[in-house]
Amino acid sequence: MITHSKPWITEADQQAVVTVLSSGMIAQGQLVHQLETKVAHYLDVAGGVAVASGSSALVLALTALGVNNDDEVILPTYVCKSVMESVIGVGAKPVLCDIGHDGNMTQETIAAQVTSKTAVIIVVHIFGVAANTHALKCFGIPIIEDCCQAFGTSINGAKVGSIGTIGIFSFHATKCLTTGEGGMAVSNSSNLLEKMRSLRDGDSFSVKERITAPLTDLQAALGLSQLSRYSNFLQRRQEIANYYLHHLHNCSLELPAAINQISIFFRFPVRVNGNFETYQQQFHHHNIQVRRGVDNLLHRLLGLEPHQFPTAERLFAETVSLPIYPALSNAELQQVVLACHTIWSNQREY
Numbered sequence: 001m002i003t004h005s006k007p008w009i010t011e012a013d014q015q016a017v018v019t020v021l022s023s024g025m026i027a028q029g030q031l032v033h034q035l036e037t038k039v040a041h042y043l044d045v046a047g048g049v050a051v052a053s054g055s056s057a058l059v060l061a062l063t064a065l066g067v068n069n070d071d072e073v074i075l076p077t078y079v080c081k082s083v084m085e086s087v088i089g090v091g092a093k094p095v096l097c098d099i100g101h102d103g104n105m106t107q108e109t110i111a112a113q114v115t116s117k118t119a120v121i122i123v124v125h126i127f128g129v130a131a132n133t134h135a136l137k138c139f140g141i142p143i144i145e146d147c148c149q150a151f152g153t154s155i156n157g158a159k160v161g162s163i164g165t166i167g168i169f170s171f172h173a174t175k176c177l178t179t180g181e182g183g184m185a186v187s188n189s190s191n192l193l194e195k196m197r198s199l200r201d202g203d204s205f206s207v208k209e210r211i212t213a214p215l216t217d218l219q220a221a222l223g224l225s226q227l228s229r230y231s232n233f234l235q236r237r238q239e240i241a242n243y244y245l246h247h248l249h250n251c252s253l254e255l256p257a258a259i260n261q262i263s264i265f266f267r268f269p270v271r272v273n274g275n276f277e278t279y280q281q282q283f284h285h286h287n288i289q290v291r292r293g294v295d296n297l298l299h300r301l302l303g304l305e306p307h308q309f310p311t312a313e314r315l316f317a318e319t320v321s322l323p324i325y326p327a328l329s330n331a332e333l334q335q336v337v338l339a340c341h342t343i344w345s346n347q348r349e350y
């Protein structure tokens, strides 16, 4: 079966982890600190605080920004539910907004939801495609950039995560760079970095609020090893995307060509007419796993009216996400293209 995602683990990665294992220093230590420094350097930000997951990084960020019970936090309906769970986890009210055609929130969809209680806007860079964070600063409200799917994406010469108030990343096994589970919050504000570090680590002299979700040196060793060849990761994703763009243009589907310049192709979502489950079954017969763009829409989970989120509803119904990851071989890539041609062999209808 060609899986929808798969980590790319080399012998060098394995050796890096074994070396730490043999050293006996396997909890949060020097290597976590090194990973924070190198990720911050790569993103061109002042610093980073590593934690156990992207969701923990979001809780850390919201807490450091002082978000609490009376606050509203804006986020897109088109994202995984752990983002909303982190907002609820700090006691704030999630306020959902619709998205534009590239899957990201826009100035207009956000403007419709801003109130005097809005404390933070969570700007998600979905599928590895940069949202226009520079423009979204117009509201004068702190922005947490959710870059869990966009490690390395740039827009207007800046890496995402370096543009808003805080950026958060996930190093989950399905993400572009992995530590198994893991995450990081980054910022250019030394004040916020200090707050987040203190929330994670506490100190020996007082008892105070703590978010105990550490990353270990075992995990950081894998992350550092992956980071050292990260340009290869991005290059391979681009190659696969180019192959899809070149070989699928005759199929009856809409390709994400317009996003070519501002994406690292974390996902390769195609837009189709028809029922997702039927396509999923058809791919399954070809031994290929495809997914929806997101598993569910958050407004449905909250019981809100679908008509308030028309673009998200349309993208949810029409998007099929094809396998794209560096560990995908050329033979597997050709197999996916062949299956697409069999399933969507008609001429484009869009």
Ligand SMILES: Cc1ncc(COP(=O)(O)O)c(C=O)c1O
Pocket (backbone or CB within 6 Å): 052, 053, 054, 055, 056, 079, 080, 082, 083, 124, 146, 148, 149, 169, 170, 171, 172, 182, 183
């Ligand atoms: C956009 C987005 N935000 C947040 C998360 C949460 O990250 P984690 O699974 O590391 O908690 C994910 C992971 O699926 C994600 O895709």
